Amino acid sequence: MNITVVGSGYVGLVTGACIAEMGNTVYCVDVDKSKIENLKQGILPIYEPGLEEIVTENHSSGRLLFTTSLSEAAEQCEVYFIAVGTPPGEDGSADLRYVLEVARQIGDTMTGPAIVVNKSTVPVGTADLVRAAVTERLEARGSDIAFSVVSNPEFLKEGAAVDDFMHPDRIVIGADNEHARQVMSALYAPFIRNRPRTMFMGIRDAEMTKYAANAMLATKISFMNEIASLCERLDVDVENVRLGIGSDERIGYHFIYAGCGYGGSCFPKDVKALINIAHQNDFEPKLLQAVESRNDQQKHSLFNKISAHFNGDLKGRTFAVWGLAFKPGTDDMREAPSVVLINSLINAGAKVRAFDPVARETARREFPESWFADGRLQIVEGQYEAAIDADALFLVTEWKPFRRPDFRALKRLLNTPLIIDGRNQYDREQVKLEGFSYYGIGRQPVHA
Ligand SMILES: NC(=O)C1=CN([C@@H]2O[C@H](COP(=O)(O)OP(=O)(O)OC[C@H]3O[C@@H](n4cnc5c(N)ncnc54)[C@H](O)[C@@H]3O)[C@@H](O)[C@H]2O)C=CC1
């Protein structure tokens, strides 16, 4: 099939590369000229395991093409994927300007019958807006080319995006006609050969399914963080509680890790958008509001612990931070708990030395230049270098190399043998034996 994917970010580039991998010809279109020029030279805009290989391979074989021009891609295009951002507006609503701009451009340039698939995360009813935008531009050209609009939300996770796309749990297709359902089935057939798991539903149902999925996962995390706070007050270890409840199949082990809060480009944005959708429909979504505010509080938990430990006296101290990305496996720092922690530490007069295996470049763009210039914030090249003369080590992102560190080396390097573990990676008794004081999330601190 001839496919056009508009937007070459996490979702668009992964979708384009994986669909090309299955033998289709795919144009990836983006307005960002430098992104497209780099992609043509094999330079990827994001870090995502396995992505570089399939992008390079399919680009060299001519199945994956990059362009800034939608008209170039429109020739013979059978299916358009819209995969542009839907960032939160000031009121939390999903900003649809990029999606609708792409819909208008499709209407301006399409040359024959096609299916317009919305892959971006969008509020219920957006397919109607997309259909209207395409129609308006087709009518302006005096054209009556037939097209369908389909909702096909994406469920991939950053850090495992290629694997998730290649082996999806389910493919949700919201369509209102048989032809569109058949084309989408054919397109996805190679990804689900061993176990059919395509779910067809109404377009609005598919749009809602995406928000409900993300809100449910965010709710599980906030719930667990709430239980963790209670555990701290009751001398209970949330890690044992997690194992105890996860073993109940109805609850399951996924997404019940207490931590320093969920980040990323989607959970925070999508919970906000769903709250806004509720308000637009005269409904007070109390549970979703609690999920969000619980998470905002949780992102301050690491700072609150260190502040209490040093009785609020953080001025002039230096802190080591391990992990900047919002989760392991990505260089994405959008809404990352590390950002809240580092901002709070520096605003309290402390210095920060931070390390992340892949998000160091992203971090340089995330914080004010002046912090780097006057040494308040250093992004260093090695995890142990971050610990030199620091008054505590924060574990914020559970990258694998942080999971079993050389505690002896750490103890020698740190000024104060203190670990604040935002992901409950360490055994409290072991770190105590190694001579550290330790704070986790939802468990009692230990003091050396
Ligand atoms: N990042 C993720 O893990 C997931 C994201 N989503 C959803 O997918 C959508 C896209 O998200 P990301 O890929 O993370 O966004 P992103 O910000 O990484 O990429 C969006 C791309 O679209 C491009 N773009 C904007 N306007 C354009 C236009 N008129 N024509 C061509 N390109 C244009 C931008 O230059 C950018 O490269 C969002 O709605 C998001 O909620 C869904 C599942 C997973």
Ligand SMILES: O=C(O)[C@H]1O[C@H](OP(=O)(O)OP(=O)(O)OC[C@H]2O[C@@H](n3ccc(=O)[nH]c3=O)[C@H](O)[C@@H]2O)[C@H](O)[C@@H](O)[C@@H]1O
């Ligand atoms: O719509 C999206 O963009 C995507 O959002 C999430 O994927 P992602 O944000 O990439 O990452 P997750 O693995 O879900 O983690 C999100 C955040 O939750 C935190 N988390 C996750 C699990 C957990 O038990 N506890 C916890 O604090 C992570 O540290 C991270 O900050 C969903 O998992 C994807 O299914 C969805 O497609």
